[in-house]
Amino acid sequence: MEQHADSAVGERVELTYELTGADMRQALKARAKASGSARRLRRFAVLGVAAFGGASVVPLVNGRGFDASSLVMAGILTVVVFVLQPWLTARQFHKLAARHGVYRASAEAGGVTIVNGGGSSQLNWTAAPHYAETPDLFVLLSGDKNVSCLTVLPKRGVREPGGVDALRALLDRHIRRV
Numbered sequence: 001m002e003q004h005a006d007s008a009v010g011e012r013v014e015l016t017y018e019l020t021g022a023d024m025r026q027a028l029k030a031r032a033k034a035s036g037s038a039r040r041l042r043r044f045a046v047l048g049v050a051a052f053g054g055a056s057v058v059p060l061v062n063g064r065g066f067d068a069s070s071l072v073m074a075g076i077l078t079v080v081v082f083v084l085q086p087w088l089t090a091r092q093f094h095k096l097a098a099r100h101g102v103y104r105a106s107a108e109a110g111g112v113t114i115v116n117g118g119g120s121s122q123l124n125w126t127a128a129p130h131y132a133e134t135p136d137l138f139v140l141l142s143g144d145k146n147v148s149c150l151t152v153l154p155k156r157g158v159r160e161p162g163g164v165d166a167l168r169a170l171l172d173r174h175i176r177r178v
Helices: 021-034 036-061 068-097 163-174
Strands: 012-019 105-109 111-116 119-124 132-135 137-141 150-154
Touching: 012 150, 012 163, 021 068, 021 132, 021 137, 021 150, 036 068, 105 163, 111 150, 137 163
Parallel strands: none
Antiparallel strands: 012 105, 105 111, 111 119, 132 137, 137 150
C-alpha cells in the first residue's frame, strides 16, 4: 500500500525492526523530558550537586582548607544521576526488549499493533495520548504524570518511501506531540 503523509482514511504504516541500546537511551531521554518524576529527580540532583559544591568552597572562603570530600560527593552524584543511572536503565530495557527479537508494528487510525517473539499487543490512542520525536525514533508515551509506559517506533523500521512522514502525520492526527 502506498503511503502518503496527507491521506487519512485507511492509512496504515508498517515497521519492522530490532530494538538497540541506542534506541532505548533515546526513548528514555524523551520520556524523562515528559515525566514529572524525572524532572523532579534532575532538580534534586542539581540542588545536591550545588550543595556539595558549595560545601567544598565555604571552608576556603572562611580561611580554612579546601573540603575535597564535598567536591568528590558532588562529582559522584553528578555521574550517578546523569550518566550511570540512565545508562543502566537503558541497558536493562534493551535486554528485556532484545529477547523478543524482530518487532513488527502497524500504526493506523485505531492505534498501534506490535507483534514480536514474546507475543502481541494492541495499543489504542487513549493508552498513549502523547508522543515525542527524536532524530531516530517516535516514542509513544502514556498519559499518567510519571509517563510509566512507553512504546518505541524506530524510524529505520519504516520501509515505504514517505513512511516516516506518513507515520508523523498519523500520530499528529490522533495524539499530541510533547
